[in-house]
Amino acid sequence: MSESRDVHEIADKPYNLLQEQLSKAKEEIKLKDEEVGKLSKVRDQVGLELQDLTASLFEEAHRMVREANERRVSVEKQLKEALSKIDVLDAEITALKRLVLASAPDVPKSESLPILSIRTSGITSFLRGHKRSGSHTGAIEKRRDVSPPPDPSDNATLNNFIETDPLLYEEFSKWVQNPVLESGGSDFLLRIHREDIIPCLTYRNIEMAKAVQKSVEENSLMMEVVVGNESQECECALTMICQSCTYRMKLGESCCWHYISKLARDRIAAVCDFFTYVRYVHLGLVKQDEMTMFLEILKLRKQMCLAKLGVLIKNDNSSAHLS
Structure with missing residues (x-):
């Protein structure tokens, strides 16, 4: 076992x-x-x-x-x-x-x-500080091409040349002694705002027209030519009518561009020309005598009137004899 x-x-x-x-x-x-x-x-x-x-x-x-x-x-x-x-x-x-x-x-x-x-x-702009339309130089040239006014020292010749509204000249004479830029600061600018600037900048788009007027007065409007294929048939931002919009504008610090027609652009440019000359007087850059400056103001007012009526929209030559 x-x-x-x-x-x-x-x-x-x-x-x-x-x-x-x-x-x-x-x-x-x-x-x-x-x-x-x-x-x-x-x-x-x-x-x-x-x-x-x-x-x-x-x-x-x-x-x-x-x-x-x-x-x-x-x-x-x-x-x-x-x-x-x-x-x-x-x-x-x-x-x-x-x-x-x-x-x-x-x-x-x-x-x-x-x-x-x-x-x-291909661009013309109204730039902050010194913003001017590209048409300004041409406008100055056309105004220089017109026969110059008579020698302001020759009162007899001047009286035969033009008869001015004494009330308008009195308002201008008071303003030029203290050339303020605010429209409410003088009867002279208040009259021009009421009779020329506001009618010239009156459009169907009321709100934008007010914004344009404010931007022009503040010298903060930018405006440029639309070049190439960007030019288009569309509704003008100011007239609210569908037409060829060969310009566009930007108001103040806004980054939005608005397409506008040439008629709208010419009216804005005419007002800008007036404000530029007034700013030159305000800064003391214009050394002319009172009557010569007054006649220049009258030409700029006439330019605004013609632009408002659309006289300037065809071509520059057609309106040269009117200015």
Whole structure:
């Protein structure tokens, strides 16, 4: 019996050894499976992070490209406005030199200033501070082409040349002693606002007409020619009539452009010409005598009247003899 038991025990030893090895193998496999699971989670997490990083990099790249394009457009726009401002200031300086030259008594009448070269940018603007229409230089030239008034020192010749309304001249004479720019500050400007400026800037679009008048008085109106394919048949923002709108304007600090017809533009430009001359008088840049300045005011008032009636919309030559 003891021998058979020993034989049985001897036979069981390899079996038990195999069982132990099997158990150890199962434990190792279990540990390996847990490690593989952890590594799989790490791999999935890294994959998600890599995907998010890739998406964020693409988004950042698109944002940088978009910002670069926006900056490029902004710089091009600023360059275009700067060139336009230089053109307008060149024209402003030329017109101002001609005005000062014409008012200087010691300069021969035959002497003239060379016209400055102006780049053709297709844009005319009313710019803050010194904003003038591109038509200003032409308007000054046309006014200079008209026969000059007689020598103001020769009262007899002057009286034969023109008979002025004594009330209008009295109001102007009082204003020129203290040339304020506010319309309520003098009977002279109040009359011109009532009789010329308000009628000239009266349009079907009442609210925008008021905004235009305010912007012109504050010298914050921008107006430019619509070039190329931008010119279109549309409803004029002021007259509210569908017609060819070859100009557009921007009021004050507003970033919105409004398309307007040439008739609307000419009326605004005529009022701006008046305000520019009045500002020159206010700044002391006009050295003419009172009668000569008064006659210039009358010409500018006549220009507003003609623009209001639409006389200036056909061509410049048709109205030259009227001014």
